[in-house]
Amino acid sequence: MLEIIEGNRVSELDKAFAKSEGMSSWDLMERAAISFFNWFKLHFTNFPNEIFIFCGPGNNGGDGLAVARLLEMDGFKVAVVTFEDVLNCSQDYQINFTKLPLGVKVLVYESLEFDLLKNCICIDAIFGVGVNRPLSGKYLKTINSLNKVNAKKIAIDLPSGIPADTILEGDAFQADFTCTFQFPKLGLLIPEHADFTGKIEVLDIGIPEPFLKSFSQKKYYVQKKDIPSFHRKFNNFSHKGDFGRILLIGGDQGKMGAILLCSRAALRTGSGLVHVFAPWDERLVIQVGAPEVMVVNDFSLSDLGIFDAIGIGPGWGLEVDPNYFEMILQSFNSPVVIDADGLNILSKNPNLLKAIPPNSILTPHIKEFERLAGSFKDQIERLEKAREFSINHKVFLVLKGAFTCITCPDGSQYFNSSGNKYMATAGSGDVLTGMITSFLGQGYDSLSAAICGVFQHGLAGELASVKKRRGMVASDILETIPQTYLNLDIE
Ligand SMILES: NC(=O)C1=CN([C@@H]2O[C@H](COP(=O)(O)OP(=O)(O)OC[C@H]3O[C@@H](n4cnc5c(N)ncnc54)[C@H](O)[C@@H]3O)[C@@H](O)[C@H]2O)[C@@H](O)CC1
Ligand SMILES: Nc1ncnc2c1ncn2[C@@H]1O[C@H](COP(=O)(O)OP(=O)(O)O)[C@@H](O)[C@H]1O
Numbered sequence: 413m414l415e416i417i418e419g420n421r422v423s424e425l426d427k428a429f430a431k432s433e434g435m436s437s438w439d440l441m442e443r444a445a446i447s448f449f450n451w452f453k454l455h456f457t458n459f460p461n462e463i464f465i466f467c468g469p470g471n472n473g474g475d476g477l478a479v480a481r482l483l484e485m486d487g488f489k490v491a492v493v494t495f496e497d498v499l500n501c502s503q504d505y506q507i508n509f510t511k512l513p514l515g516v517k518v519l520v521y522e523s524l525e526f527d528l529l530k531n532c533i534c535i536d537a538i539f540g541v542g543v544n545r546p547l548s549g550k551y552l553k554t555i556n557s558l559n560k561v562n563a564k565k566i567a568i569d570l571p572s573g574i575p576a577d578t579i580l581e582g583d584a585f586q587a588d589f590t591c592t593f594q595f596p597k598l599g600l601l602i603p604e605h606a607d608f609t610g611k612i613e614v615l616d617i618g619i620p621e622p623f624l625k626s627f628s629q630k631k632y633y634v635q636k637k638d639i640p641s642f643h644r645k646f647n648n649f650s651h652k653g654d655f656g657r658i659l660l661i662g663g664d665q666g667k668m669g670a671i672l673l674c675s676r677a678a679l680r681t682g683s684g685l686v687h688v689f690a691p692w693d694e695r696l697v698i699q700v701g702a703p704e705v706m707v708v709n710d711f712s713l714s715d716l717g718i719f720d721a722i723g724i725g726p727g728w729g730l731e732v733d734p735n736y737f738e739m740i741l742q743s744f745n746s747p748v749v750i751d752a753d754g755l756n757i758l759s760k761n762p763n764l765l766k767a768i769p770p771n772s773i774l775t776p777h778i779k780e781f782e783r784l785a786g787s788f789k790d791q792i793e794r795l796e797k798a799r800e801f802s803i804n805h806k807v808f809l810v811l812k813g814a815f816t817c818i819t820c821p822d823g824s825q826y827f828n829s830s831g832n833k834y835m836a837t838a839g840s841g842d843v844l845t846g847m848i849t850s851f852l853g854q855g856y857d858s859l860s861a862a863i864c865g866v867f868q869h870g871l872a873g874e875l876a877s878v879k880k881r882r883g884m885v886a887s888d889i890l891e892t893i894p895q896t897y898l899n900l901d902i903e
């Protein structure tokens with residue numbers, strides 16, 4: 413799994429890796445440029461107009477110059493735009509400057525007519541992880557003008573101005589694509605930077621995962637290739653008991669849809685037996701909507717042990733007696749999943765937190781997390797609070813949103829790469845709760861259940877939205893869960 417490494421350690425990492433491989437820093441830059449070039453060719457073959465590459469004075473600019481050479485030699489029309497005297501630029505920038513083919517036009521930022529950029533491609537290689545202050549002067553002016561131009565815009569490593577690990581102050585390049593090297597920088601995964609990053613592509617430059625481990629800050633990026641290893645294997649003799657018996661608690665007058673979606677999602681994820689405990693008068697909603705589900709009228713707390721996992725909260729309402737909730741939590745000896753109104757009741761009764769079984773999974777969206785843990789000035793602070801919360805309460809916290817972050821009781825954090833904006837639709841979180849509870853019930857440990865649930869939920873959203881776009885609803889997501897197994901080649 414990819415490590416997310418702090419921006420200010422990237423140059424140390426580069427040096428250490430280059431040394432261990434007996435290569436120069438220029439060789440590593442060339443690898444980065446080649447990986448960008450290959451990505452570019454895949455997306456913009458035969459692009460007829462000019463490609464303008466804006467090169468800052470550091471190694472990000474050096475990448476830009478190397479890319480200019482590779483593109484020109486492949487037949488593209490290329491111009492580079494420079495900002496500093498070559499002698500004031502980084503060593504590898506200087507080497508790549510001397511290697512520029514004659515066919516590459518060299519322009520100085522002052523003389524650039526921005527009208528020329530219309531319908532062209534603008535590649536931003538001004539600053540990467542080395543940005544250390546807000547943009548100003550010629551850089552800010554250029555970025556402001558670039559942001560107004562009607563052209564395809566691609567950032568190399570980071571959109572210039574976006575800090576690798578903190579929140580942007582001032583302005584930054586607004587990219588359609590950000591091609592980031594080896595691992596996504598944390599700054600690309602936070603909502604405050606959503607207007608700048610565009611689609612994020614992680615380009616491999618050949619630094620092996622074990623090598624990255626020595627720079628670990630226990631933050632990881634979860635990709636499709638990681639998922640199969642978290643899954644359990646079942647055999648030909650597996651029976652419905654092996655696939656788990658789960659109990660979902662929730663639903664209230666007018667909110668039965670939430671627990672219905674949750675239970676249908678659990679079935680589609682593979683649960684053997686799904687029981688729902690909901691108001692008895694409302695049982696028809698479940699029995700008509702999901703005939704496979706058993707509705708429970710009442711249960712004795714001492715019988716909870718027959719369930720492999722419990723999910724609590726979707727549509728539960730706020731009228732629930734907190735003492736009853738506490739007794740449920742105290743009577744179950746394995747991890748539970750808590751979402752929605754379950755979380756809201758916890759926020760109002762923080763004394764219940766200590767009753768939560770260790771390694772349980774809480775799935776708040778940002779608002780729910782703030783109700784639980786207080787308000788925060790930005791996502792960086794929120795992620796840090798999530799870490800403290802998970803460590804202190806020994807729970808897994810699934811902080812939902814784009815790049816959902818799973819925080820573990822040991823403080824490590826896993827950022828999800830699947831999903832899209834069309835998933836911001838009513839009930840989508842209830843589907844996730846059903847999926848994670850289902851995996852717990854199938855015998856997965858909490859981390860595996862959370863990772864598989866979050867990733868496949870996002871993947872189901874991506875697959876379902878191909879045809880539905882913003883018309884996608886939560887039922888579409890859950891009906892597409894089976895396709896995710898096919899897509900991931902999981903039996
Ligand atoms: N493994 C990797 O991640 C690799 C990284 N490489 C590239 O190297 C980049 C990092 O290079 P550098 O460390 O040289 O950093 P940058 O090229 O991002 O910028 C550093 C330069 O910009 C100046 N600067 C910073 N903020 C400024 C501001 N607001 N206004 C004016 N000047 C400012 C600094 O003083 C310094 O001269 C990466 O982002 C990536 O593009 C690749 O070449 C090789 C592999
Ligand atoms: N822009 C987005 N990109 C990726 N996933 C998203 C995005 N917006 C929402 N989601 C996902 O959709 C789900 C929404 O959950 P939640 O906010 O609890 O919705 P609801 O309360 O309506 O069920 C979460 O899993 C979240 O990660």
Ligand SMILES: [K+]
Nearest residue numbers: 536539568570
């Ligand atoms: K850049």
